[in-house]
Amino acid sequence: MNGKKLGWLYGGLLLGSVLAIAMIVIKPVGASTQFVILDGIIWDSISPIVSETTQTTTGYTSENSYLAKNEGAYAKKVANPFSYSLIFAISIAFGGLLSRYTMGPKITQEEKSTPTVWMNRFGKGSSYKRYIMTFTGGLLILFGSRLASGCTSGHMMSGMMQTSVSGYFFAFGVFLTAVPTSILFYMKKEK
Amino acid sequence: MTTTILAILLGTAFGFAIHRVGASNPSGIINMLRLQDMHLMRVILFAIAISSTMIFTAMAFDMVDLSHLTIKSMTWGVIVGGMVFGLGWGVAGYCPGTAACAVSEGRKDARFFILGAMIGSFFYMIGFDFVKDTFLVDTLFGGQAILADVTPKNETAIVSVLPALVTAIIIAAIFTTVAYFLPSSKKPESL
Numbered sequence: 001m002n003g004k005k006l007g008w009l010y011g012g013l014l015l016g017s018v019l020a021i022a023m024i025v026i027k028p029v030g031a032s033t034q035f036v037i038l039d040g041i042i043w044d045s046i047s048p049i050v051s052e053t054t055q056t057t058t059g060y061t062s063e064n065s066y067l068a069k070n071e072g073a074y075a076k077k078v079a080n081p082f083s084y085s086l087i088f089a090i091s092i093a094f095g096g097l098l099s100r101y102t103m104g105p106k107i108t109q110e111e112k113s114t115p116t117v118w119m120n121r122f123g124k125g126s127s128y129k130r131y132i133m134t135f136t137g138g139l140l141i142l143f144g145s146r147l148a149s150g151c152t153s154g155h156m157m158s159g160m161m162q163t164s165v166s167g168y169f170f171a172f173g174v175f176l177t178a179v180p181t182s183i184l185f186y187m188k189k190e191k
Numbered sequence: 192m193t194t195t196i197l198a199i200l201l202g203t204a205f206g207f208a209i210h211r212v213g214a215s216n217p218s219g220i221i222n223m224l225r226l227q228d229m230h231l232m233r234v235i236l237f238a239i240a241i242s243s244t245m246i247f248t249a250m251a252f253d254m255v256d257l258s259h260l261t262i263k264s265m266t267w268g269v270i271v272g273g274m275v276f277g278l279g280w281g282v283a284g285y286c287p288g289t290a291a292c293a294v295s296e297g298r299k300d301a302r303f304f305i306l307g308a309m310i311g312s313f314f315y316m317i318g319f320d321f322v323k324d325t326f327l328v329d330t331l332f333g334g335q336a337i338l339a340d341v342t343p344k345n346e347t348a349i350v351s352v353l354p355a356l357v358t359a360i361i362i363a364a365i366f367t368t369v370a371y372f373l374p375s376s377k378k379p380e381s382l
Contacts, residue, residue, distance in 0.1 A: 005213035008230060008370060012237025015208040019238060020245035022201045024254070026194070028261050029205055031288040035312040043313075066319035087198035088205075089291065095206020096215055096292030104211050112297045115284065117218040131303040137283025138290070138307025139314070141276050145287065146315035147327060148272025149263050152286040153205075155273075157235065159263060161242040163359060165336035165349065166265040173273020174280060175224075181281030182224035 003103035019161055026084065028162065030154030032145035033074075034089040040067055040078035050075040066146075121186045148173070206292050215292035217284025217300070224281055228376035236370040240363035247339060247359035262335040268327040338362070 006014060022029045043049045043064075053061040053072070060075040062068040067075045077083050100106070110119065113127040122129060145151040148170050150159065156174070159167020212234045213219045222228040249255045263269070280286065285293060285304045293301035315322070322328065333347035339355035340348035350358045 005219075005230075006211050006234075008233035008237055008375065011208075011212035011234040012370065013241055015212055015234060016238035016241030016245070018201070018204045018208050019242035020249075022205070023242070023246050023259055023261075024249050025201070026197055027259050029201070029288075031286075031291070032312075035287065035308050036316060039309055039313045039316060064316055064319075065323070066316045069319075069323075082195070084194050084198045087195055088202035089288075091199045091202025092206035092209065092288055092291040093295035094199075095203040095208070096210040096295045097206075098203060099207045099210035100296050104207075105213055105216065107216075107296050107298070111216075113299050115217040115221070115298075115300070117221045117284070127300070130300050134283045134285065134300040134304040135307035137279035137285065138304035138309075139311035140279030141283065141286065141304075142308040142311030143315050144272040144275030144277075144279065146272070146312055147275060147322065148269045149266075151276065151288070153288045155263065155269070157239060157242075158261070160239045161246060162260060162262060163243065163338035163355075163362060164262045165332050165338065166263045166269045169265060169331075170269050170273040170276075173270040174277040177274045177277030178224050178281040179226065179277075181278055182221050182284075183226070185282050186221060186225055 003100075003105055005105040015157075019157055023158065023161070028154070028158035029088070030085070030150060030158060031089055031092065032142060032151035032154060034086050035142050036066070036074060036146065037077045037081065037086055040064075040074065041081050044078055050078045052079075117186060121188060205288070206295075209289055210292045210296065215289045215296060215298075217293070217298075220280070220284040220286075220289070222376065224284075229373040230375045233370040233373050233375065236366040236373075240366040240370070243359045244363045247356045250341065251354075251356045257341065260341060262337050264334045265331045265336050266327065266334075267329055267331065268322070271327060 019029060049064055050060055050062045050067060052059055055061060056071040058072045058076040060072040060079050062072065062075040067078060114130045118130050148155060150170065155167050155170035209215055214231055219231050223231045283304055285301055287308060290301045290304045294305060336347045336349060338349045339358040340351045341355050
């Protein structure tokens, strides 16, 4: 059975309801912070980076100034990884699977290495180039997200939902560079 | 325990919605950014409109703990970070949340994105000492600025002449109108 993606009306209704329910029940959704927590967990398992202290309100601190900021808020999450937000982020992957196996949009074998838009521009057999570019993209996106303190979910969706000024400015900054970048990068060569 | 169950349920629902609207497919994101197919833009705008109306209605009837409101600080880093994010987004077509869905549906390029994302956030962690002494952390609009006037919180309200719910509904109406009139792709098979 071949599934289909939802149209904008029902799709927006579904996504919007999830955003609202999350905020009403516990807190607005967000994803990018969890990469910091994940890095912190790996770092801490190689060489201890977070420690308990009586100096901060959270009871945790870190030698790394980013993990130690805001009274050791991130340090606490690294020390207690099974907090709400990390489980939330991991569950996103399960949700995607659930949709896929309940008549959600299907993916072709070819698309598993490179999306159609990439194949149309760079041809088949260019998947290693695509891997390098998604790696670089991921690097820029998370560096940018941390600089901005949020990403598409935390700033653009949850932020603008709450009429947060920072959400609007984040969206402005993103589209300012993303639109010309993708137009130029995926522009077909003149035949 | 309750928090863990909520994290699983809400994370799964969020991932389900991301996948079902087609946002885990980078072609959808990239074709939106190339202004070829506005499907995802319509979904996001309508999702913000719906969720905003829902949470501000709930807040107007005292059905939400106002401590759930999470207004991120408006800094120069939000704009600059957004622009760095946009460079990566325009090429990769993944965001931190959608990449988690993409990995679970078997997209190999998304695995490289996740790897890059972990390194990007690591660079930010070790570079934070430098960033925190620059203009990037300087606040604008009084920091935690919000358009709708949610009085019991001490954020800076921009639109203080209207009740919060009215401001939210006006914005939601504008977003819905734009979503309604934006064109989706004329040739859906191009995705």
